[in-house]
Amino acid sequence: MRILVVASQKGGVGKTTIAGHLGVMAEMKNAGPVALIDTDPQGSLSCWWNERQAEAPLFASVDIANLKTHLQQLAKAGIKLAIIDTPPAVTDTIRDVLAVADLVLIPTRPSPHDLRAVGSTVDLVERAGKRMVFVLNGAAPRAKITGEAAVALSQHGTVAPVTLYQRTDFAASMIDGRTVQELDASSKSAEEIERLWSYVFTQISKRDKVRTNVTA
Ligand SMILES: Nc1ncnc2c1ncn2[C@@H]1O[C@H](COP(=O)(O)OP(=O)(O)O)[C@@H](O)[C@H]1O
Numbered sequence: 501m502r503i504l505v506v507a508s509q510k511g512g513v514g515k516t517t518i519a520g521h522l523g524v525m526a527e528m529k530n531a532g533p534v535a536l537i538d539t540d541p542q543g544s545l546s547c548w549w550n551e552r553q554a555e556a557p558l559f560a561s562v563d564i565a566n567l568k569t570h571l572q573q574l575a576k577a578g579i580k581l582a583i584i585d586t587p588p589a590v591t592d593t594i595r596d597v598l599a600v601a602d603l604v605l606i607p608t609r610p611s612p613h614d615l616r617a618v619g620s621t622v623d624l625v626e627r628a629g630k631r632m633v634f635v636l637n638g639a640a641p642r643a644k645i646t647g648e649a650a651v652a653l654s655q656h657g658t659v660a661p662v663t664l665y666q667r668t669d670f671a672a673s674m675i676d677g678r679t680v681q682e683l684d685a686s687s688k689s690a691e692e693i694e695r696l697w698s699y700v701f702t703q704i705s706k707r708d709k710v711r712t713n714v715t716a
């Protein structure tokens with residue numbers, strides 16, 4: 501089972517949106533079964549999931565104190581991918597969650613304020629010794645700052661070669677427990693998520709290869 505953690509100490513950057521969307525996309529691409537895990541006390545991901553009609557992805561209520569055991573149980577039950585959404589704060593929860601990650605995805609909005617705030621998240625992930633990938637979210641079409649933000653982020657680590665643009669369907673679809681691809685699979689947002697999933701999947705799979713080499 502692979503474990504993808506979506507983290508950023510900044511609120512409103514798209515963690516929950518991306519966690520839910522990648523979960524649905526992974527199922528559509530037969531990379532499931534996927535279990536979504538919400539470690540944010542605000543429970544936005546779990547609220548969204550409760551609104552869903554579709555059964556997949558699954559939602560797993562996980563007790564942070566027993567996170568490792570619960571993840572082992574999910575793996576035993578045949579879950580192939582766990583996606584963990586996190587709260588926008590530095591808490592012990594975040595550290596515990598980062599410790600189990602195969603890959604950490606850090607959504608960032610292309611604004612000077614968000615870019616300045618990214619350092620503390622990077623520090624946490626680096627201290628946990630985990631691989632991270634930034635994804636620019638909520639970009640305005642043709643805005644110069646998007647490219648500048650990518651350059652700034654690349655000083656800290658890898659930037660996903662896919663930017664998610666500011667589009668109302670990302671918010672609208674989640675109101676009733678869906679995703680942009682479930683609203684309109686041919687939309688630009690759906691295409692962005694498909695490309696982001698494909699990139700994230702490659703990154704997580706790479707990690708598996710490294711592990712195999714180490715144990716061989
Ligand atoms: N690419 C996007 N386009 C439009 N709205 C977005 C986009 N990404 C996120 N949002 C909206 O921004 C708000 C914050 O997103 P959310 O996923 O809850 O962030 P976080 O979990 O990091 O706090 C939500 O209302 C969400 O619908």
Ligand SMILES: [Mg+2]
Nearest residue numbers: 515516540544
């Ligand atoms: Mg959230």
